[in-house]
Structures are given as C-alpha cells and as structure tokens.
Amino acid sequence: MANVTSDQKTAEVCFIDSGCSNHMTGLKPIFNELNEGEKLKVELGNNKELQVERKGTVGIETHHGNRILTNVQYVPDIGYNLLSVGQLMESGHSILFDDERKSETSEKFKHFKAKVEKQSGMFIKSLRSDGGGEFLSNNFNHFCEEHGIHRELTTPYTPEQNGKAERKN
Known part of the structure; x- marks a missing residue:
C-alpha cells in the first residue's frame, strides 16, 4: 500500500502496478504527443470503470536518463499515474525493488x-x-x-x- 501526502503533486507520483495492463494518467499536459483514437473504458481494481479518452507518449525521468513511454492512456478521471509492469517489461525496461528485509x-x-x-x-x-x-x-x-x-x-x-x-x- 502506498502512502501519499496530500501536498504532493500528482504529476510527481507514479505507482508501478503489476496488476495494471496499461500505463495511465489523468494529466493531459504531460503528454508529448496525444492521438485521437477509439474511446474505451478501463476497469480498475475496485471494479470502477473509467473512460480512456486518448493514447500518446509521455517522457519520464529515470536514474538512467530520460525515457519515452508509448501507448500511455489518457484517463481524465484517474487519481494517479500508473505504470504497468508488463508494459514496461515488454518495452525492454528493467525494474528494481529496494527491499530492506x-x-x-x-x-x-x-x-x-x-x-x-x-x-x-x-x-x-x-x-x-x-x-x-x-x-x-x-x-x-x-x-x-x-x-x-x-x-x-x-x-x-x-x-x-x-x-x-x-x-x-
């Protein structure tokens, strides 16, 4: 479970989610490119359905430099930025988990x-x-x-x- 303080900007908060099938964000300004496309609905883990308006590319900053994520879904009503583990791995990214125990x-x-x-x-x-x-x-x-x-x-x-x-x- 993640704990996010209310004063943090949502643009700075990304959750790496192994249950998420696609990268998603509700922040239109962070897209480098945003394409018109088929509008679909996405079902969240809590069974809530949200409208996917468009898909596009988003630049992110990592410890290994800037990266471009493709096929990021623009979902205006989503509360956080979600990064799909599966989509990251399909595009050749690696994931590091820091575990104290x-x-x-x-x-x-x-x-x-x-x-x-x-x-x-x-x-x-x-x-x-x-x-x-x-x-x-x-x-x-x-x-x-x-x-x-x-x-x-x-x-x-x-x-x-x-x-x-x-x-x-």
Missing part, C-alpha cells in the same frame, strides 16, 4: 515473477544479483533452475554492477 526477498521475487508473467504473457529469463545470501539459498537456486531462469552474479567489490539498491548500503 532481505529475508523476504525470495518469496517476494516468486510473487513478482508470477504476477509479471501472468500479466505480460512473457517469462523472466535471467536474474542478475550480487552474492548476497538472500539470492544464494538452495531453495532459491532450485526455484530458478526449475523455472529456467539464468542466474548472473555480479563481481564482488564492484558496486557499479549491483545497481542503486546496493550502492545505497
């Missing part, structure tokens, strides 16, 4: 894998991690082998290979 990493990865694969129809093929114990247990290794996930371990003492989460520690 490393003992839960294995279980969280299994749930994440199931959701992403079900939503996108694609399979996770590789996983890069450091040599941390949360990724080296026999159970986790067996899980990856069983599901055909190629494991890549980064070189010790090279934090630039580990990504943002490990560089913070």
Whole structure:
C-alpha cells in the first residue's frame, strides 16, 4: 500500500502496478504527443470503470536518463499515474525493488515473477544479483533452475554492477 501526502503533486507520483495492463494518467499536459483514437473504458481494481479518452507518449525521468513511454492512456478521471509492469517489461525496461528485509526477498521475487508473467504473457529469463545470501539459498537456486531462469552474479567489490539498491548500503 502506498502512502501519499496530500501536498504532493500528482504529476510527481507514479505507482508501478503489476496488476495494471496499461500505463495511465489523468494529466493531459504531460503528454508529448496525444492521438485521437477509439474511446474505451478501463476497469480498475475496485471494479470502477473509467473512460480512456486518448493514447500518446509521455517522457519520464529515470536514474538512467530520460525515457519515452508509448501507448500511455489518457484517463481524465484517474487519481494517479500508473505504470504497468508488463508494459514496461515488454518495452525492454528493467525494474528494481529496494527491499530492506532481505529475508523476504525470495518469496517476494516468486510473487513478482508470477504476477509479471501472468500479466505480460512473457517469462523472466535471467536474474542478475550480487552474492548476497538472500539470492544464494538452495531453495532459491532450485526455484530458478526449475523455472529456467539464468542466474548472473555480479563481481564482488564492484558496486557499479549491483545497481542503486546496493550502492545505497
């Protein structure tokens, strides 16, 4: 569950949602390009239906520079910006989750894998991690082998290979 203070601008708040089939926003000014198209309805997790008015492209700022998201739905009545995990992965983006409770990493990865694969129809093929114990247990290794996930371990003492989460520690 996310906690957003009321003084935060909605343009600054994006939720990465594994249950969302498409990127969505209600903020028309953030579109670089907005196309006329077939108007459809989208059903939210709470069974509420909202009107999709148009689709277009939106620029976002990431830790790896600016990126363009395509096929973003303009839904005027939606309260937040939603980024679809499946749509991100289909377009070649990677997703990093920073987890303070490393003992839960294995279980969280299994749930994440199931959701992403079900939503996108694609399979996770590789996983890069450091040599941390949360990724080296026999159970986790067996899980990856069983599901055909190629494991890549980064070189010790090279934090630039580990990504943002490990560089913070």
